[in-house]
Amino acid sequence: MNLYEYMGKEIFRKYGIPVPDGYVIENVGELKAFEYPVAIKSQILSGKRGKAGGIKFAKNEADLKTYSDQLLNSTINNLTVKKLLIERMLNIKKELYLSITLDRAAKKPVIILSADGGMEIESVPEENIHKIYIDPMVGYSDYIAREALSYLPVDNKKQFSSLLQSLYNAFVGEDALLTEINPLVIDGENNIIAGDSKVVIDDNALYRHKDYMITDPDKTDLENEAASKSFTFIEMDGDIGVIANGAGLTMATMDALTLHKLKPRNFLDLGGTDNIEIVEDAFSYVMRARPKLIFVNIFGGVTKADTVANGIVSSKKKFDIKQQIVVRLSGVHEEEGQKILLDSGIKAFNNMTDAVKELSKIQGVE
Amino acid sequence: MVIISKETRVIVQGMTGHQGTFHSGEMIKFGTKVVAGVSPGKAGTKVNGVDVYNNVVDTLPLKPDASMISVPAPFVKDAALEAMENGIKLIYILTEHVPVHDTMELYHEARRKGVFMIGPNSPGITVPGQAKIGIMPNNIFRVGDVAIASRSGTLTYEIVKAVTDAGFGESTVIGLGGDPIIGTTFSDIIRIFNDDPQTKQIVLVGEIGGNEEEKAAKYIKDYVKKPVTGYITGISAPPGKKMGHAGAIIEKGTGTAESKIKAFKDAGIKVASYPDDIPDLLRK
Numbered sequence: 312m313n314l315y316e317y318m319g320k321e322i323f324r325k326y327g328i329p330v331p332d333g334y335v336i337e338n339v340g341e342l343k344a345f346e347y348p349v350a351i352k353s354q355i356l357s358g359k360r361g362k363a364g365g366i367k368f369a370k371n372e373a374d375l376k377t378y379s380d381q382l383l384n385s386t387i388n389n390l391t392v393k394k395l396l397i398e399r400m401l402n403i404k405k406e407l408y409l410s411i412t413l414d415r416a417a418k419k420p421v422i423i424l425s426a427d428g429g430m431e432i433e434s435v436p437e438e439n440i441h442k443i444y445i446d447p448m449v450g451y452s453d454y455i456a457r458e459a460l461s462y463l464p465v466d467n468k469k470q471f472s473s474l475l476q477s478l479y480n481a482f483v484g485e486d487a488l489l490t491e492i493n494p495l496v497i498d499g500e501n502n503i504i505a506g507d508s509k510v511v512i513d514d515n516a517l518y519r520h521k522d523y524m525i526t527d528p529d530k531t532d533l534e535n536e537a538a539s540k541s542f543t544f545i546e547m548d549g550d551i552g553v554i555a556n557g558a559g560l561t562m563a564t565m566d567a568l569t570l571h572k573l574k575p576r577n578f579l580d581l582g583g584t585d586n587i588e589i590v591e592d593a594f595s596y597v598m599r600a601r602p603k604l605i606f607v608n609i610f611g612g613v614t615k616a617d618t619v620a621n622g623i624v625s626s627k628k629k630f631d632i633k634q635q636i637v638v639r640l641s642g643v644h645e646e647e648g649q650k651i652l653l654d655s656g657i658k659a660f661n662n663m664t665d666a667v668k669e670l671s672k673i674q675g676v677e
Numbered sequence: 678m679v680i681i682s683k684e685t686r687v688i689v690q691g692m693t694g695h696q697g698t699f700h701s702g703e704m705i706k707f708g709t710k711v712v713a714g715v716s717p718g719k720a721g722t723k724v725n726g727v728d729v730y731n732n733v734v735d736t737l738p739l740k741p742d743a744s745m746i747s748v749p750a751p752f753v754k755d756a757a758l759e760a761m762e763n764g765i766k767l768i769y770i771l772t773e774h775v776p777v778h779d780t781m782e783l784y785h786e787a788r789r790k791g792v793f794m795i796g797p798n799s800p801g802i803t804v805p806g807q808a809k810i811g812i813m814p815n816n817i818f819r820v821g822d823v824a825i826a827s828r829s830g831t832l833t834y835e836i837v838k839a840v841t842d843a844g845f846g847e848s849t850v851i852g853l854g855g856d857p858i859i860g861t862t863f864s865d866i867i868r869i870f871n872d873d874p875q876t877k878q879i880v881l882v883g884e885i886g887g888n889e890e891e892k893a894a895k896y897i898k899d900y901v902k903k904p905v906t907g908y909i910t911g912i913s914a915p916p917g918k919k920m921g922h923a924g925a926i927i928e929k930g931t932g933t934a935e936s937k938i939k940a941f942k943d944a945g946i947k948v949a950s951y952p953d954d955i956p957d958l959l960r961k
Contacts, residue, residue: 413777415887418784418858433929447778448785486778515923516776518751529917543921547913558855558921559829559884562910566934567951569913580921610835612814642834643814664953 312512312523315354317396319490319508326481328474328492329504333398339379346399347371351378353387354394356528358431363387368400390528401504406494407463408432408440409475410509411482413489420445420482422455422475424462428494429506451479467501474503486516537596542579544596549574551670552602552634554593556581556614564608567667572676576602583613590622591629598630605634606670608663611642620648624655635673639666679824679849679873680767680793681743682807683708688733688741688765690715690756691748692724696771700747700812701725707809712739733763743767745801745810753797754779761792768860769810770796777923780858787860794860798922800830800852813837813850821846823959824870826863827882828853828922832910836882836952843956848876855922857886863893871901878904878959881946885911886924886932894940906958907941908949909934 314322320330335354336342353365360366365387369375375397385392406428414421422443427435441462443455456472465471482490491509498504512523526535537544543558551568553575555561565575577600581593597605609619623636638659640648649659660666687704691697692714702725705711713736714729716722722729730736733744744760746753746768753775760768761783768787775797787794795802801811805818812830817838823845827833833852840847851866853859863881870879879901883890890909897905912934914920916927927933941948947958 413781413857415857418781420781446785447781448789483778486776488777513777514919515750515774516778519776543919545915545918545920547915557829557831558925559827559832559882559910560835562884562914562920562925563832563952565913566910570950575913578918578920610831610838612831612834613812614831642838662953664951 312514312517312525312527313356313529314510314512314523315356315394316352316508317354317394318523319510320505322481322485322510323505323508326477326484328477328481329502330508331398331401331504331506333396336379336395336397337393338383339376342375342379342397344372345397348400349375350398350400351375351382352396352398353382353392354396355387355390355392357388357390360387365392401496401506402499403496404499405464405497406506407465407497408435408493409478409495410489410491410493411478411487412491414444417444420447420479422459424459426463432493445479451476465497465503467503470503485510485520486513487511488513533596533599540592541582542593542596545578546600547575547577549576550603552576552597552600552605553608554579554581554597554605555608556583556610560608560610564606564663567663568606568670571667571671573667573670573674576600581609581614581619585613585615585618587618587622587625590619591626594622594626594630594632598632602634604670604673605632605636606666607636607638608666609640609642611640611644611648615644616640616642616648617644617651620651620659623657624651627655637666637670637673639663679804679869679876680802680851681804681810683710685743685767685808685810686710686712686739686741687743687745687810688713688715688736689745689747690733690760691746692716692727693719693722693729694747696812697747698724701727703815704809707815709808709810712736712741733759733765737763741765743769743810746770746772748772750774750776754783757783757794758786761786761790766792768792768794769801770794770799770860771801771812773798773855775856777856777858780856784858784860795851796854796860798856799854799859800833802849802851803847804849805847811852813852817841818850819846822848822875822877823880824848824873824876824878825850825880825882826853826866826870827851828855828884828924829882829910832952833882836880836908836955839953839956840880840959843959845956845959848873855924857924859924862889864889864896867893867896867901871903876903878906880955880959881905881907883907883909883937884922884925885909885914885920885934885937886922886926888932890937891940894944894946897946898944905946906949906955907946908952908955909937909941
């Protein structure tokens with residue numbers, strides 16, 4: 312789950328990381344008197360907000376009102392701005408980069424530092440980026456800050472050390488995959504302040520952090536709705552609705568379509584189920600994505616082939632499905648399943664290649 | 678035969694649950710020595726004829742070698758630490774949706790204690806003719822010399838069945854797990870398969886996300902003489918989306934199917950375009 316800047320800054324504040332004074336609004340009626348100048352920052356999950364015009368600066372109340380009006384509900388980098396963060400403007404002397412992320416290859420948290428802050432870390436030359444790995448079972452120790460400071464032009468060493476430890480505490484305490492401060496600002500009085508925040512929380516740990524259980528803004532409405540029913544459903548721009556079981560087999564199904572120049576409309580992993588209603592739920596999401604054709608690819612195990620067959624037959628009736636359904640059924644109870652389908656006029660294949668060839672024939676892309 | 682055998686003494690943490698009950702029964706049918714179950718508060722009951730205890734420590738007189746962990750995700754870290762602290766050297770975690778910080782800690786603790794950890798989010802390990810710890814279907818295997826490692830469940834069963842139906846058999850089949858951090862990775866398992874005298878051929882079923890396929894490919898290029906067949910899913914996956922597995926995600930251009938397929942090809946691995954192609958590639 313990617314969090315908005317203001318949410319990340321709330322976390323920073325909770326752990327004692329200095330952030331600029333500010334508040335969030337959803338409409339201009341919520342604007343309040345504040346010390347000028349202020350920054351007006353669109354709350355969207357996208358990099359390069361500034362370049363795209365999503366951040367403005369106001370010297371007085373009139374400007375603040377005009378710019379807020381302009382930004383609210385505008386579209387920036389294809390995203391609608393629903394909230395603005397109004398913040399006291401910082402007197403920036405120097406901008407640094409600081410983040411902690413989970414390094415998947417090393418299987419450890421890694422602190423990433425650079426004296427070149429304020430730009431995308433990807434565009435900073437490698438020799439200016441420094442990494443310090445932490446053993447998660449050992450945790451944080453003061454030498455880490457001393458090492459970090461050897462790479463950064465920071466005078467207020469005490470404040471930096473405490474900030475780094477707080478950031479690590481936030482990373483662990485909030486089950487984060489990323490806690491990034493870019494820029495980490497050093498102001499005219501040598502104070503160190505988080506100018507921005509980018510925080511990503513592990514979806515699997517959200518049960519420990521119910522505050523962040525927001526509707527995932529990276530997902531479509533249909534994807535979010537399916538997720539609430541525990542389906543992994545991903546919309547794509549093709550025209551073949553896909554239902555398969557197991558993440559690996561579902562991916563393999565979509566790949567096979569793609570290699571045959573067919574385009575999947577969605578990814579849907581039915582998971583391990585022996586329940587007709589779950590098959591019907593799966594169809595309901597696929598049907599709402601309006602596919603031209605439907606491909607069901609099942610290798611029966613815990614998910615029995617005959618249960619899926621019954622689910623296909625009942626879904627066809629329930630959702631009045633006019634589209635052709637191509638089915639591949641194999642594994643546990645495949646014969647029973649194939650017979651059920653045949654009785655309602657659907658011939659099922661027992662291998663994936665033959666089923667995909669049939670789809671190619673129907674789509675005329677052989 | 679690697680990692681487990683007929684002699685491996687297995688406990689099941691979470692055996693009284695729905696999954697634990699069903700799969701421990703299937704494991705016993707397969708020939709696995711399930712010596713005890715552990716479910717806090719359920720001591721004195723029996724599941725599939727096997728005694729259930731409250732704590733792992735209570736099972737130690739039965740000399741367990743391995744634990745299957747089938748408890749809800751919030752309790753996995755605690756259950757795994759309990760098994761490791763009690764000296765169990767093989768831990769298999771079935772559970773999906775374990776927080777990655779928990780897994781990361783378990784990974785390092787397991788390495789430190791010399792514990793072989795499989796999973797989380799894994800279908801387990803099967804050595805045909807010997808034992809099975811996990812949830813793979815019993816009837817798709819035949820004793821043989823093809824070792825298979827995969828990050829998936831159902832897709833693995835499909836491939837195992839195709840390999841068996843084509844007249845081959847398997848020496849070991851292991852599901853490594855679909856999470857971003859897992860106890861045993863491709864680069865660990867490839868060394869074990871390479872050293873196993875019963876294994877004559879190796880199949881690796883990878884997917885998008887991470888760089889373990891690339892690391893294994895490098896090892897294969899340098900050290901492995903046995904024929905290796907590979908298959909990678911996710912060529913059609915859009916970047917930034919988790920494709921059903923928490924670990925199956927292309928992040929900032931890394932972990933793409935193209936990169937993995939290229940690494941496999943550079944290492945001389947025969948790469949299948951479809952799962953159905955794998956038996957043919959084993960014949961070549």
